Amino acid sequence: MTDVERLLTEYKEAHQGGGDADPRPYLARASGVDRELLAGLIDAYLAEAPRRPFSAAAFAESRAAPVAEQVERSLAGAGGMWPALLPRLRDRARLRRSELVAQLAARLGAQGAQQDKVGLYYHQMEQGLLPESGVSDTVLEALGKIVDSTASALRKAGQMPGPGPPRTDEGAVFARATYGEPAADVPAEAEALAERGPEEWDEVDRLFRGGA
Amino acid sequence: MAEFEELSQRHLEELSDEQLVEYMRRAREAGRHEAMKPAVAVLVYGYWDNLVNRARLKLRNHADAEDVAAEAVASAIVSAFDGKSVGEFRSWLHTILSRRIADWWQAKEQKLEKTRLPSEHQGDEDVWGREPAVDFEGEALFARDCVRRALEEIEDPRHRRVIDLYVLGRNSAAETAALVGDGMTEANVHQISSRFQRRVRGLLEGGDTSD
Numbered sequence: 001m002t003d004v005e006r007l008l009t010e011y012k013e014a015h016q017g018g019g020d021a022d023p024r025p026y027l028a029r030a031s032g033v034d035r036e037l038l039a040g041l042i043d044a045y046l047a048e049a050p051r052r053p054f055s056a057a058a059f060a061e062s063r064a065a066p067v068a069e070q071v072e073r074s075l076a077g078a079g080g081m082w083p084a085l086l087p088r089l090r091d092r093a094r095l096r097r098s099e100l101v102a103q104l105a106a107r108l109g110a111q112g113a114q115q116d117k118v119g120l121y122y123h124q125m126e127q128g129l130l131p132e133s134g135v136s137d138t139v140l141e142a143l144g145k146i147v148d149s150t151a152s153a154l155r156k157a158g159q160m161p162g163p164g165p166p167r168t169d170e171g172a173v174f175a176r177a178t179y180g181e182p183a184a185d186v187p188a189e190a191e192a193l194a195e196r197g198p199e200e201w202d203e204v205d206r207l208f209r210g211g212a
Numbered sequence: 213m214a215e216f217e218e219l220s221q222r223h224l225e226e227l228s229d230e231q232l233v234e235y236m237r238r239a240r241e242a243g244r245h246e247a248m249k250p251a252v253a254v255l256v257y258g259y260w261d262n263l264v265n266r267a268r269l270k271l272r273n274h275a276d277a278e279d280v281a282a283e284a285v286a287s288a289i290v291s292a293f294d295g296k297s298v299g300e301f302r303s304w305l306h307t308i309l310s311r312r313i314a315d316w317w318q319a320k321e322q323k324l325e326k327t328r329l330p331s332e333h334q335g336d337e338d339v340w341g342r343e344p345a346v347d348f349e350g351e352a353l354f355a356r357d358c359v360r361r362a363l364e365e366i367e368d369p370r371h372r373r374v375i376d377l378y379v380l381g382r383n384s385a386a387e388t389a390a391l392v393g394d395g396m397t398e399a400n401v402h403q404i405s406s407r408f409q410r411r412v413r414g415l416l417e418g419g420d421t422s423d
Contacts, residue, residue, distance in 0.1 A: 002406075002409070004409065005405070005409070008379075012382060015265075016382060020261070021261060021265055022265065022268060023265050023268060023269055024268055024269075027269070033413055033416050033417055036354070036355045036358075036416050037355065037409065037412055037413050037416060039269050039355045040355025040356050040358055040359040040412060040416075041355075041359065041379065041380070041409075041412070042265075042269065043266055043269050043270075043355065043356045043359070044356065044359045044360075044363075044380050045379075045380045045381075046262045046265055046266045047262075047266065047306040048376070048380045048381065049262050050302075051229060051254075051255070051258030051259060051302070052257065052258045052259070052260075052261065052262075053225065053258075054221075054225045054253070054254045054257055054258065055257070056221075058257070059253055059257045062257060062260060063260070063264075063278055063282075064253075064256045064257045064260035065253075065257075067256055067260070067282045067285060067286065068249075068252045068253045068255075068256040068257070070282075070286060071252050071256060071285065071286050071289050071290065072245070072248055072249050072252045074286060074290050075236065075240055075245070075248055075252070075289070075290065075293065076240070076245035076248065080290070081286060081287070081290055084282070084283075084286035084290070085283075085286075088279060088282060088283065091279075092279065
């Protein structure tokens with residue numbers, strides 16, 4: 001058995017034994033072409049590996065749990081991939097939601113109570129509660145500049161997949177804490193403002209709900 | 213349309229990937245969003261570590277690997293709802309991951325083009341960061357292509373099965389020989405495996421070592 005075969009076998013045993021199975025320590029034990037060969041074989045092995053049996057306890061502690069929640073929100077919501085994408089872009093930009101909202105409000109020229117409303121609408125975008133079709137290019141361009149994306153990429157992400165039936169538990173979703181940051185940073189008055197009809201909309205409402 | 217029937221967690225765990233996606237689609241169409249949750253969990257958890265570890269082979273740190281894996285699994289599941297056929301879900305998922313990794317490197321390169329490199333900014337690397345580890349980037353991406361090409365070159369389906377079961381699978385040489393049957397021996401399995409790895413190595417070195 002060659003060194004590469006031995007390392008591959010060791011890796012497969014670690015992987016099948018459960019746990020993290022980080023391949024990098026195994027790669028570190030090889031060099032040159034052996035290392036490349038091992039990387040290619042581990043990669044192909046992982047791509048063929050079957051789905052791991054579900055464990056509720058392990059799932060609850062896994063980084064897969066918040067990802068699954070984002071996917072579920074994307075499928076159930078009105079904003080396509082936004083629930084999966086926006087929190088990640090925000091994390092990449094190293095911004096708390098309150099910091100992002102402050103920047104977004106400033107770029108949109110929102111002042112006073114309007115800043116709270118920007119916070120509400122952005123929260124709804126992350127939760128998949130705000131339809132993409134209502135959000136203007138102005139908002140998406142401003143948001144793209146903050147999180148290092150583009151309005152067109154954000155628009156496209158918000159459109160996927162095709163709309164499903166409206167969910168019946170929007171209130172519950174709205175109240176749910178997300179990513180360690182409670183929804184409490186969105187004042188109740190802002191929620192009430194957002195429930196006004198189009199005839200009562202101000203500029204912020206139009207930017208987030210009135211379309212392009 | 214058939215009425216949606218909610219399944220128990222235990223029943224969901226026994227479904228194939230494609231059946232899980234179909235179950236989620238039907239739950240969504242029926243407006244039963246809560247019923248989608250356990251199915252999404254089974255699918256995401258089931259592939260999460262494999263995706264992260266594949267990404268770790270090609271990206272420079274764990275955070276980036278998790279970030280790209282999260283994007284890939286979300287994209288793969290959500291796009292399976294577009295109405296387009298994605299074929300085998302696992303294969304689709306890993307294809308999306310490969311694309312996202314390539315996108316990650318492309319975005320990195322574009323960002324670097326917009327800024328001066330550290331070597332042009334001596335003594336201030338904390339501000340500018342390190343230059344990309346090109347060798348590391350190429351390591352697994354090129355190796356993956358070489359493995360794929362070597363697999364495509366295998367003409368004998370029994371030999372291909374040996375590679376799938378033994379080299380890329382979870383079976384011992386003895387188990388593989390028994391599963392393939394038709395006169396396959398443990399020694400044959402080792403020979404076929406060695407020949408395959410020599411071929412990949414030859415491709416990695418840029419030479420033609422077909423025997």
